Amino acid sequence: MDTPAHLITAPILDWYAANARDLPWRTADATPWGVLVSEIMLQQTPVKRVLPVWHEWLRRWPTPAALAAEPSGEAVRAWGRLGYPRRALRLHAAAQAIVERHGGEVPDVHAELLALPGIGAYTAAAVASFAYRQRHAVLDTNVRRVLARMRTGVEYPPKAQTRAEVALAEALLPVDPPTAARWSVAVMELGALVCTARSPRCVDCPVLDRCAWQAAGRPAYDGPPRVGQTYAGTDRQCRGRLLAVLRDAPAPVEKGALDIVWADPVQRERALDGLIADGLVDPLDDGRYALPV
DNA sequence: TAATCGTGGGT
DNA sequence: TACCCAAGATT
Structure with missing residues (x-):
């Protein structure tokens, strides 16, 4: 049987009150x-x-x-x-x-x-x-990881969000809207500071004795390998290079200024076309390139 | 649904 | 050092 919700939410709300980071978008005048x-x-x-x-x-x-x-x-x-x-x-x-x-x-x-x-x-x-202190299930990567460990007893949540995760989040959500809003930011902060993806600081966890993953002996992730993101040599890296030229230029640039940052012409043209299609780059009538108006 | 989309720092 | 991955959205 799961631990009752308030025995989870109360310690995490208390932990947040004592350990929340001072972030500018969380201040009273934000x-x-x-x-x-x-x-x-x-x-x-x-x-x-x-x-x-x-x-x-x-x-x-x-x-x-x-x-x-x-x-x-x-x-x-x-x-x-x-x-x-x-x-x-x-x-x-x-x-x-x-x-x-x-x-x-x-x-x-x-x-x-x-x-x-x-x-x-x-x-x-x-x-x-x-911003508005409403009551919603807020499921980001931090919250999904905390719930996976604390309630499901596994190290990581599934790759794609499931309905079961939403149900889990809603089951823990306090009824009172302002409290629910505080809970949402608190459990997210716990995931960001304590219940981290790698090397979790379980010794600092306010609900360690209520954690299903801990109770199971913190078994290692057992599932399909999580896809790594390769980057070097990809279109993404090429797009980044091209856009950086335009960001750092005070005025529209000649095509040559783009050509010199990526050697492979086929990939370079494909990436440039993609940036234009996305509306991130504006090809001018005179053959130069600029950030969009 | 799975692939795509940047960048830099932690381990 | 090489990975891993970080408050996701879109198509």
Whole structure:
């Protein structure tokens, strides 16, 4: 029989109160827009690398309207080296949609958040919870790992999210919305700081004596091999090189400036075509290339 | 559904 | 050193 929910949630809420990091998007004066920007930037990207870029974005574009008024290429440029630059493009598009559809205010309705570009199930739930103190199951990679260990007794969750995981998350979600919102950020923080993917700090865990994985003797992951991401020599690396040229250039560049950063012409052209198709690069009539307007 | 999409730091 | 993987979304 599972440990009752409150015997799990209460210690983790207490742990969070004592151990939460001071992050700028969690302060009392953080705006929903600041929360939304942080959530997009944090997708697949560590907090440490997000912090300086987030500060610069919020200083420069304190509202969705401010960003929406800029060329999308400026968002791509200010994205810097956070990676997955389509996120910058989608965040710019989301800002425009927020201005057009929601009067410039980040919506507080889950379905309306979900309808914005670049916002999926996780991010919609996260913004509704963290910016508006609502009650939603917030399932990110941290929470999925914590629940897999604590409740299912396995080291890692399945590759693709299952309905069973959603049911698990909803079963633990406190009834009171503000408490549920605090729980969501608390269990995520536990996954980020203690119940980490590798070398978990179980000695610091507030629910170690209620952990199914611990009770089972912390068995090693037993399942299909988890796919590693190769990078060197891939189209992704090539796209990154090409886009870096445009980010670092103050003006449109000649084709030659792109050619010199990647030797294989076939792969280079394919990658450039992909960037253009994605709207990350704008081919000008004079043969030069620029970030999009 | 599975592949694709950047980058840098921890172990 | 080579991996591993980090607050996912989209097609």
